[in-house]
Amino acid sequence: MKKLSELRSEIDKCVRCGTCRSSCPTFKVIGRETSSARGRVTLIADYLNGGIGLSETYLKHLKECTLCGACRTNCPNGVDTVAIFAAARRDATEKQGVPFAASVIFKNLLASGGILSLGLKLATRLQGLFFKDASAGLGLLSRFSLPLVGAGRLVPPLASTPFLDLPEVKAIEGKTDKKGGTRVAFYAGCGINYLMPEVGTKSLEAIKRAGAEVFVPQGQACCGMPAYAMGDIATARSMALKNLEVFEAVDADFIVTSCATCGHGLKHLMSDLLADRPELKARAEKVAAKTRDISELLINELGFKAKGKAGSEKRIVTYHDPCHLGRAQGLREEPRELLKMGQGVVLKEMKNPCLCCGLGGGLMYNNYKLSMEIARKKAENIKNSGAEVVATACPGCMVQLRDGLHRFGVDVRVAHIVELL
Ligand code: SF4
Ligand code: SF4
DSSP, X not given: OOOGGGGHHHHHTOOOOOGGGGGOHXXXXXXXXXXXXXXXXXXXXXXXXXXXXXXHHHHHHHHTOOOOOHHHHHOTTOOOHHHHHHHHHHHHHHHHOOOHHHHXXXXXXXXXXXXXXXXXXXXXXXXXXXXXXXXXXXXXXXXXXXXXTOSSOXXXXXXXXOGGGSHHHHTTSSOOOOOSSOEEEEEOHHIIIIIOHHHHHHHHHHHHHTTOEEEOOTTOOOOSHHHHHTTOHHHHXXXXXXXXXXXXXXOOSEEEESOHHHHHXXXXXXXXXXXXXXXXXXXXXXXXXXXXXXXXIIIIISOOOOOOOTTOOOEEEEEOOXXXXXXXXXXSHXXXXXXXXXXXXXXXXXXXXXXXXXXXXXXXXXXXXXXXXXXXXXXXXXXXXXXXXXXXXXXXXXXXXXXXXXXXXXXXXXXXXXXXX
8 A cells, every 4th residue: 555655747737627526515515626536636646745744724624524435436547546545644644643532433343244243232231321213213322422433323233143143154164065056255344243133144045045055154343444444553453464374264155345445445446455565465355256246246246136925015215325325346237236126115216325424434424513514415416316225335425324314304215225125
């Protein structure tokens, strides 16, 4: 992974044309130059040239980017803005350290499944002290401001049993006999493991229905994307190494995840994080080549055809493109094709379905108010689509969409695509 000082030529590719401004979710809300990609690239260039230091203002504009990648996609000069912004965060973190709460979570919890499982068992018991039930079983509302959570947010309850600890998941750790069919190793990621195990079990069901043999290797770690977004590259790298060792040791045709962010992490981030050691990078690229999003696996590799139940009630469903699936992995058609196979699903597109939900880049804890202002636009688009369900393919987006829809009074259910099959 390149350091900021190695990206000078990338920064110089920016001709300050401003094309990126129209697609930037933070610029759409704030409307100031420094909240656009062009403004951020200019600030970083000034910083590198010694014109400004690691000031509060500089750091604020760095942290207020969702790393959604819309600017990179729309840049006529092909500037890798996301690489520049991520390297600038890394530079700042190396000089200033990781914020305390994030450091505890990344270094001690997400990096070690065992400790996290133990910590979460305790947290599951204590969550009533910090959260209260929201109406209609939507989730939990934080009672007061908590590190990385804040006050008054709708969050999903912690799973009483993490996905990786479910008996039916433990039963398929990888000990199945090879029967000659397609073998799929499932990667859960933290969102599914700790918050939405039901998305994991529905995913396993769909893979089995598609005729493949699925197993869930134990020892898998966080994909490293949250630590990467905070600029904590050392922690993200250690997670990448752990996952590399786990997944290159399994006998699988495909490694599959139902989390857009984890998929991007395994396909692209892992090899980038290990690029300082060519032999590790080559091994990571082999793992990446086998990695698929669940929609990509079911549609492109297994030719999945779900049979709708006769007489299923029709329901209008709209689809939110996660940035890490649509832009980062180029997967827009596959999730929609899968969605159309859902029971009674009638797909109705919302305006700008690939607009970021506001969660990315750690914005929901760096600047929750801005994160929710971006979510407000998303909530309006969802409401105007007339859908009763918004489907997506990323547990992180699901958390943000539920919070945003609840906050802005939009009564639309949020579901993962696999839950509608
Ligand atoms: S990042 Fe690209 S689109 Fe944005 S100002 Fe620079 S050259 Fe133009
Ligand atoms: S990554 Fe997204 S939020 Fe950040 S500058 Fe680019 S378009 Fe704006």
